[in-house]
Amino acid sequence: DVVVTQSSLSLPVTLGQPASISCRSSQSLVHSDGNTYVNWFQQRPGQSPRRLLYEVSKRDSGVPDRFSGSGSGTDFTLKISRVEAEDVGVYYCMQATHRPLTFGQGTKLEIK
């Protein structure tokens, strides 16, 4: 299975400041069709996960534009341009290029 590793388990951030979460995979996530299937999810306390981004950088409907994704191959990043209080939660990356789907261990974003 593809191992997905998020570099930080915890990320304290000051309100209004940017945040960045890194995700690395054990093998390339470029699919044979040329696309890269990386999703990012937000899980707020007590809630189920919600998808924010798909195919590395495409935002889901209703997701604020302060969330952005980038990366290629094996290295990916989720960025929040200005953290708001509602962004508190755990963020997961997931690869869907290879079966089975595999997830990073999660990064808990908290307010300083």
Added chain:
Amino acid sequence: EVQLVESGGGLLQPGGSLRLSCAASGFTFSNYWMHWVRQDPGKGLMSVSQMNGDGSDSFSADSVKGRFTISRDNAKNTVYLQMNSLRAEDTAVYYCARGSSPEAGIDFWGQGTLVTVSS
């Protein structure tokens, strides 16, 4: 409005069996892959099983192969997870989720149902 509502979780002893159900609404169920993903506080999120729209293709994690079976009834807009020979390490919140294709991954999650395996 898309909805996925899981049911069937509970407390049971090691070696027991349980069937989880997930009732879908708000979208054309047969057009979507359906997934079961579990969340263990100690180990994060893990894909358990997935099945395509017409039920002809499925995939399960090695740790549950031979014990868990995913199935679906498109007439009832419901996906199931039959869990047999349960172990303590299967204790988790089990989420039902959907995806438009295997590569699209997951685009919507249910609220989850808790399965606790303990003697």
